[in-house]
Amino acid sequence: xxxxxxxxxxxxxxxxxxxxxxxxxxxxxxxLMGLDKKYNLSSQIKYQVELLKSPLYEAINAPVxxxxxxxxxxxxxxxxxxxNEALNEKIMQxxxxxxxxxxxxxxxxHLRQSLKIQELKxxxxxxxxxxxxxxxxxxxxxxxxxGSSDNVxxxxxxxxxxxxxxxxxEVNETKSMMMPATSNKFQISAVTDKAKENFILSGNNSxxxxxxxxxxxxxxxxGDQILTSGLDHFYPRGIKIGKVEEILPIGDSQYNRIIIRxxxxxxxxxxxxxxxx
Amino acid sequence: MKKSIAExxxxxxxxxLFLLITLFLTHLNLEFFGIHDTSPEYFVSFIxxxxxxxxxxxxxxxxxxxxxxxxxxxFNLLGSYALxxxxxxxxxxxxxRIMSIGSNQQQLILLLCLIQVGFHxxxxxxxxxxxxxxxxxxxxxxxxxxxxxxxxxxxxxRYIKR
Numbered sequence: 001x002x003x004x005x006x007x008x009x010x011x012x013x014x015x016x017x018x019x020x021x022x023x024x025x026x027x028x029x030x031x032l033m034g035l036d037k038k039y040n041l042s043s044q045i046k047y048q049v050e051l052l053k054s055p056l057y058e059a060i061n062a063p064v065x066x067x068x069x070x071x072x073x074x075x076x077x078x079x080x081x082x083x084n085e086a087l088n089e090k091i092m093q094x095x096x097x098x099x100x101x102x103x104x105x106x107x108x109x110h111l112r113q114s115l116k117i118q119e120l121k122x123x124x125x126x127x128x129x130x131x132x133x134x135x136x137x138x139x140x141x142x143x144x145x146x147g148s149s150d151n152v153x154x155x156x157x158x159x160x161x162x163x164x165x166x167x168x169x170e171v172n173e174t175k176s177m178m179m180p181a182t183s184n185k186f187q188i189s190a191v192t193d194k195a196k197e198n199f200i201l202s203g204n205n206s207x208x209x210x211x212x213x214x215x216x217x218x219x220x221x222x223g224d225q226i227l228t229s230g231l232d233h234f235y236p237r238g239i240k241i242g243k244v245e246e247i248l249p250i251g252d253s254q255y256n257r258i259i260i261r262x263x264x265x266x267x268x269x270x271x272x273x274x275x276x277x
Numbered sequence: 278m279k280k281s282i283a284e285x286x287x288x289x290x291x292x293x294l295f296l297l298i299t300l301f302l303t304h305l306n307l308e309f310f311g312i313h314d315t316s317p318e319y320f321v322s323f324i325x326x327x328x329x330x331x332x333x334x335x336x337x338x339x340x341x342x343x344x345x346x347x348x349x350x351x352f353n354l355l356g357s358y359a360l361x362x363x364x365x366x367x368x369x370x371x372x373x374r375i376m377s378i379g380s381n382q383q384q385l386i387l388l389l390c391l392i393q394v395g396f397h398x399x400x401x402x403x404x405x406x407x408x409x410x411x412x413x414x415x416x417x418x419x420x421x422x423x424x425x426x427x428x429x430x431x432x433x434x435r436y437i438k439r
Contacts, residue, residue, distance in 0.1 A: 060305060
């Protein structure tokens, strides 16, 4: 019986293989990971596969689309009227804000002319839709439906009406992939709205951003807003990033760790805006 | 006992179907217990189940290639799943050497061991290279869900294979 079981349990179908092969395959896998990380070996083939997977995405999105269509069809007139009223009210508020902004803009132009300061470069905004899924096997993968044919460039900032949410890291002809600001690979030069101190903000794979080492003598407080500083020349100055949530001391050192809650995360959104450089 | 060609063909069909279902579930992005970031490691369950029930007499090269295919399909770093699959395959061999695996219960224990090895290795790999959000609660839930998916798939595949 034991002999029979032993005969069935071959490590390899080909008996010439040895345990050494297993070690070699582990090393091969690790080498492939390293090479792919460094040289992006498989990006082209992965993009081709992504295109082939379009029917799969459509099948996944179909129930949600159907639910939305049905919900839109059966929406009551009363609800529509209520929504319309709220939107009209918002338009009035925005009109008022716009009047103030026009005045400030004129004043700004006048001041720039008198101080001989160059006009700020205007950014072109592209609106895009997030294609599901946003998370595959616990890994946040956010694909958007605009690519190089829509003038999306590598490194462009991605934001919505609440603030910055990430950066474009891969661009295809019709699709792009963005890295969320909370990713551990994300870093940005930032500034507070009050103290005007510059620092580097980074993601840490949690729902928060952080300043790893901030001097205890610094003027940052809980509740302060954090904005892009524009020093990196990637992101325009003044885009909202988040709010200071916590200030944590680091042992006995002269530094604190600052935790920042982003105003918006891509998981909550269906549409985003991209700043074309 | 050698498998006939017809049997191997049928098992290959099951393997492809199982792979496609795994791919679909991986992209489905279901939220469990109302907590964001909870998702089973479907591919870990997949490899653990097919090795436990010895589907299609997989050898090291086939397992490695399956891992590479999985990496490309889910847009992973090339070699991540290949590494996980190869290590799980090695563990399967070692456990067969030290344990007597014949009955249904023994196979279930083997399955649990393989899932745990694969799950922890995937967590280390993806946490180190990727963008997973480490949280102890989601880690526990994901581990539980991966095990549950593995056990359910094991019973379904065993039933179909019969």
